Amino acid sequence: MKKMLCLALTVAMTHSGQVLVAQVQNPGVITGAVVDVKGVISGTVSSSVGRPLSDITMQLVDARGQSMGKTVSARDGKFTLPAVSYDTYTLQCVQKDKVIGTSSVTLKAPTESVKITCTSDVVAFWKKPAVIAGLAAAVVAVGATAFVATSGDASGSR
Amino acid sequence: MRNCIKSGSLILVAVLGVGASYFWAEVPTRGTPSLKYDSATGHLKEVAFDSAHNGRNDSVAYMDGTRVERIEIDEDGDGKVDRWEFYDADRRLQRASFSRQHNGVLDATAFYGADGEIQRVEISTAGDGRFNRVEFYQSGSLTRVEEDTNGDGRVDKWETYATGPGGSSEPRIVVAAFDDAFRGSPTRRFVYSPNGTLHVEVDPDGDGIFEEPAAEN
Numbered sequence: 001m002k003k004m005l006c007l008a009l010t011v012a013m014t015h016s017g018q019v020l021v022a023q024v025q026n027p028g029v030i031t032g033a034v035v036d037v038k039g040v041i042s043g044t045v046s047s048s049v050g051r052p053l054s055d056i057t058m059q060l061v062d063a064r065g066q067s068m069g070k071t072v073s074a075r076d077g078k079f080t081l082p083a084v085s086y087d088t089y090t091l092q093c094v095q096k097d098k099v100i101g102t103s104s105v106t107l108k109a110p111t112e113s114v115k116i117t118c119t120s121d122v123v124a125f126w127k128k129p130a131v132i133a134g135l136a137a138a139v140v141a142v143g144a145t146a147f148v149a150t151s152g153d154a155s156g157s158r
Numbered sequence: 159m160r161n162c163i164k165s166g167s168l169i170l171v172a173v174l175g176v177g178a179s180y181f182w183a184e185v186p187t188r189g190t191p192s193l194k195y196d197s198a199t200g201h202l203k204e205v206a207f208d209s210a211h212n213g214r215n216d217s218v219a220y221m222d223g224t225r226v227e228r229i230e231i232d233e234d235g236d237g238k239v240d241r242w243e244f245y246d247a248d249r250r251l252q253r254a255s256f257s258r259q260h261n262g263v264l265d266a267t268a269f270y271g272a273d274g275e276i277q278r279v280e281i282s283t284a285g286d287g288r289f290n291r292v293e294f295y296q297s298g299s300l301t302r303v304e305e306d307t308n309g310d311g312r313v314d315k316w317e318t319y320a321t322g323p324g325g326s327s328e329p330r331i332v333v334a335a336f337d338d339a340f341r342g343s344p345t346r347r348f349v350y351s352p353n354g355t356l357h358v359e360v361d362p363d364g365d366g367i368f369e370e371p372a373a374e375n
Contacts, residue, residue, distance in 0.1 A: 050258030065356040098330035126268040126276050130251045131209035135219045138191035138207030
């Protein structure tokens with residue numbers, strides 16, 4: 001039992017994501033080192049209309065608001081950030097010096113995949129012109145032969 | 159009889175034109191429209207037409223007589239509906255739903271006010287039928303976003319946006335708040351100033367009062 005204790009390896013994670021690796025060599029004596037365990041956050045950025053966004057600066061910010069690393073999204077919207085310690089971060093989409101999207105990311109494994117939605121160039125998509133004008137044109141095109149209505153009846157019945 | 163047909167179509171055209179000021183604009187049509195009638199009532203039921211003017215009937219209007227209930231549009235010609243437009247009795251666009259990935263799956267719906275301006279958009283970001291993101295608009299500009307990022311049915315991210323004078327520029331985030339505890343209210347928030355500086359505030363006890371984060375030991 002004593003021998004087993006001597007070989008026991010203690011691993012504990014601190015609140016800041018660091019890992020304490022300690023070895024009990026003799027009863028009452030602990031030696032070891034604090035190892036900063038890191039992981040990588042990667043993912044895809046798209047606009048709320050579902051289009052992958054390229055050339056967006058993806059910036060990772062810690063709880064204090066300090067930048068912890070950044071990268072630029074590829075043509076397919078994919079990005080991979082530099083390795084950081086296990087912790088909770090805010091991921092920001094930055095375009096033309098404006099923050100246009102955010103996401104809270106908790107890194108607690110060697111890799112973390114994120115899908116983040118940003119609001120670049122979205123308004124025009126939702127404002128597509130309604131096609132009812134085309135319907136009216138179609139009615140005009142076929143109206144002379146396709147519609148039959150009794151006099152004064154606007155029900156569209158034949 | 160011919161006069162009767164003409165008058166009927168003119169009446170229908172006139173009725174369709176009410177509430178759609180752009181109706182009388184000359185809109186070319188190249189496809190051959192086709193119509194279906196309800197066999198029981200005799201009312202017009204469907205009109206297939208070419209809204210893109212490319213020779214293909216890409217849109218089908220579902221109607222009850224002269225009332226347009228909805229129009230389905232296949233924008234890319236793959237046989238799947240990409241957009242659904244829903245109209246009120248005055249033929250004003252009430253809402254439009256979208257298949258953002260053009261796969262026939264409805265994953266976003268935009269709602270419009272009586273003035274035609276967009277009011278809000280509800281989005282299923284994963285396309286799984288759970289509409290977890292809502293974008294709110296005012297005077298045509300994005301003002302805020304609410305999102306349930308972990309799928310527990312409760313909002314855990316709030317973004318507030320600002321635009322330039324008169325909505326002249328793309329919106330930027332002025333406040334982003336997050337509920338990292340998934341308790342239903344923000345645990346922390348980032349406040350962005352126009353010059354790009356960032357201020358962090360926290361609300362650990364959930365009383366709605368944000369304060370400076372405690373100094374780290």
